[in-house]
């Protein structure tokens with residue numbers, strides 16, 4: 001049985017990966033007939049790396065950044081998001097989403113501030129709405145920033161930061177994204193910043209999940225890429241079986257977030273069951289070409 005380590009996981013060819021992703025972004029945006037991409041800049045590693053890749057692929061004049069802080073956003077995140085936009089030389093908009101968020105709070109009967117998840121998830125969903133406003137307005141696609149770790153364990157808000165058009169770094173684990181950031185020239189304070197959705201004060205990803213991304217990543221690598229059983233993955237990674245089980249449970253419980261909504265069959269041909277249209281890689285019907 002192979003030994004699965006973080007050292008091996010981060011030893012990938014970052015030059016090759018960068019080129020693959022650049023080619024993907026460029027051809028996708030072209031084939032979709034869009035003029036570029038819009039991205040939310042949080043000052044975190046995922047959005048910073050994705051922004052660097054977008055600019056390499058599309059040129060700085062075709063990328064728009066949105067900096068969308070709420071009061072739970074720390075000042076250093078705003079500073080880092082501005083640093084990314086200004087270093088890349090892209091146009092960016094700064095919109096404090098406090099008033100929008102509070103309009104929801106005031107409009108919802110019985111709004112319960114103590115429900116961290118229901119209330120916190122409003123923030124990514126407000127950001128998604130603003131990203132699509134700019135995408136519609138300037139004929140752009142919305143670039144998502146989810147990485148393979150977050151996508152597989154479902155650590156994102158459904159139709160919030162999960163509501164996007166493309167996921168350029170979706171096949172890279174969080175730890176790999178950090179080293180890709182270094183390769184692309186991101187400063188260490190962004191590349192190695194502890195991950196956080198900043199949905200409430202003091203929230204960190206590892207605090208909420210109860211497991212470090214370094215562990216999540218090797219465990220997922222064993223379970224998903226090597227197709228190991230939970231027992232095999234525990235042995236190959238040297239991680240406790242309870243931890244491996246907990247990660248696997250997250251993967252299974254969040255499958256609904258990675259799938260289009262399900263339709264029950266009541267007719268002769270049903271979406272998602274036997275309606276299959278030949279489409280090109282942008283999802284547009286090939287019959288139109």
Ligand SMILES: Nc1ncnc2c1ncn2[C@@H]1O[C@H](COP(=O)(O)OP(=O)(O)OC[C@H]2O[C@@H]([n+]3cccc(C(=O)O)c3)[C@H](O)[C@@H]2O)[C@@H](O)[C@H]1O
Nearest residue numbers: 117121124150154155156157158161196197199205208256
């Ligand atoms: N089996 C099923 N089939 C179809 N739909 C199902 C379902 N189970 C739940 N659902 C639906 O999904 C909803 C729950 O999912 P969702 O609304 O996303 O809510 P949930 O997964 O509970 O919360 C989002 C999580 O992602 C984290 N997050 C959010 C944003 C960014 C980041 C980050 O990494 O930075 C992390 C956040 O801290 C929180 O832990 C349910 O209310 C229900 O509507």
Ligand SMILES: Nc1ncnc2c1ncn2[C@@H]1O[C@H](COP(=O)(O)OP(=O)(O)OP(=O)(O)O)[C@@H](O)[C@H]1O
Nearest residue numbers: 040041042044045046047067068069145195196197
């Ligand atoms: N204050 C913000 N302004 C603009 N976009 C934001 C803001 N906060 C979050 N987002 C968007 O939501 C995405 C998901 O947040 P998430 O925290 O997972 O990513 P990140 O901050 O880039 O990296 P990390 O997961 O390591 O914290 C961000 O990448 C960004 O596109």
Ligand SMILES: [Mg+2]
Nearest residue numbers: 042044196197
């Ligand atoms: Mg973050």
